[in-house]
Amino acid sequence: MSNNHRPIGVDAGKLDSNMTVQTTHDDSLRWLSPLEQPFHIAGFAWFALERKYRRLPVASADAIPPAVDKLADCTTGGQIRFLTYSSRLSIRVKLAAPANMYHMPATGQCGFDCYVGEHGNQRYLSTTRFDHTQPEYEAPLFDWNEKREVHVTLNFPLYQGVEEVWIGVDPDAKVGAPETYASTGPIVVYGTSITQGGCASRPGMAYTNVLSRSLPYEFINLGFSGNGRGEPEVARIIASIENPALYVLDYEANTGTVERMADTLPTFIQILRERHPTVPILVVSKIKFAKEHFFPDDLKLRLDRLNVQRSTVERLQAAGDANVHFLDGGTLLGDSLYEECTVDGVHPTDLGFYRMAESLEPVIRSLLEG
Structure with a gap:
């Protein structure tokens, strides 16, 4: 290869002023x-x-x-x-x-x-x-x-x-001073790397931040990348937050097994209920991952854990808790080409986060107004 055709790296910042630091x-x-x-x-x-x-x-x-x-x-x-x-x-x-x-x-x-x-x-x-x-x-x-x-x-x-x-x-x-919120209490969202905001291109596109622009509440984002596992000690810390307006539990993707989902969710909700008997709780199962289209075991695992969450909520409702609710997170990215809303088949792009927020907003609003 001649020197005239030697590949060289592209420094976009030198070619486009919009790309510069x-x-x-x-x-x-x-x-x-x-x-x-x-x-x-x-x-x-x-x-x-x-x-x-x-x-x-x-x-x-x-x-x-x-x-x-x-x-x-x-x-x-x-x-x-x-x-x-x-x-x-x-x-x-x-x-x-x-x-x-x-x-x-x-x-x-x-x-x-x-x-x-x-x-x-x-x-x-x-x-x-x-x-x-x-x-x-x-x-x-x-x-x-x-x-x-x-x-x-x-x-x-x-x-x-x-x-x-x-x-x-x-x-x-x-x-x-800024304008005040509609409520003195925050919306508390507990979950995984997706809740934390991986992999938004900028902070305002994490789904809790998107929601904060349409709902006049403070949002507390307690997404812990790879480590939102539903531990009771974490539940007790979260329960100590004063005057919550709503809890959203979106941690399925970090639980691993169906058994761990079944073990942690009732205990987590019980701990929250001991401090806040009537605060609305929304349990959200995880979004679809790209592998599910190719690996039936991955799809089965998601559906089995989804059923655990749904049945847990239904059991609590039947026992008299009218303020606990379930939402199928598999619907949040839409039904077709949901994987195109991710960076790596798991973590949403900005489009994915916007779709999640767009799907969650009316559900959350109805619970806050209910």
């Missing part, structure tokens, strides 16, 4: 900590007590399984909410570690994205563009060239810990 080091901005008023941090149930961007308490009466404890440092579902009158908005972030996943974009694992607008009318605006090999970055989120009063929601990274965040606005910009 977009960083700032703007000391002309006023840098504010979202730990302080009037910012509101949502999605971390123990934040008011511990002031940490973490999804489970640092100190718990129940021992947290080590893998769950580690995954609790991932900030999925966290949000920074505020009102601002500024022409510019930037963010400084210190991560626990840089991006390192092969099948999930760094923007989803380690980035923030920005939505503007009041509840029910939030529109996506931007995502942080940063050097994915570095654990710290500063990135612009908007520059209007004029001051505008806007409601801002910033979604935290899905698969990495965040140690520090700073918000940059115009030196004279006003910053105010």
Whole structure:
């Protein structure tokens, strides 16, 4: 092969300005900590007590399984909410570690994205563009060239810990409190890597974050990648969250056997019921995986575990619990070509997460209004 036809790598950033890393080091901005008023941090149930961007308490009466404890440092579902009158908005972030996943974009694992607008009318605006090999970055989120009063929601990274965040606005910009939720209590979602947001391209596309834009509630995302196994100690910690509006249990995919599903689900629900006798509980079986089309045993396993969940809910209903419900998760991605909504036959793309949220939203809304 001649040198004139030697293959070379493509550096898209040099060919397309929209592909470049977009960083700032703007000391002309006023840098504010979202730990302080009037910012509101949502999605971390123990934040008011511990002031940490973490999804489970640092100190718990129940021992947290080590893998769950580690995954609790991932900030999925966290949000920074505020009102601002500024022409510019930037963010400084210190991560626990840089991006390192092969099948999930760094923007989803380690980035923030920005939505503007009041509840029910939030529109996506931007995502942080940063050097994915570095654990710290500063990135612009908007520059209007004029001051505008806007409601801002910033979604935290899905698969990495965040140690520090700073918000940059115009030196004279006003910053105010965000609008309040419809309820003082959160919607608590417990589950797997799919619940956690693997493998959304950016944080706002995890299905709990999609739902948070249509339902005026705080969402607590307790998805633990590979480790949402229905342990009773985790159930007791979740039950300690004050004043929940709704529980969603979406952890089937991590249980493995039918027997483990049958063993954990009644106990998990019982623990929640001891603290919250009438809070609605929605049990959601897992979405379809691509292998089911080719491997009958995989399909049978899903259907057998689905039947365990359905029968558990029906048994509890017959015993008098009118506030526990079941939803067949196999319907969430649609009936045809569901595998095209995934990255790897398991974890949804943004399209997959949007379809999940679109299917879940009317069911959740009816339970909240019921």
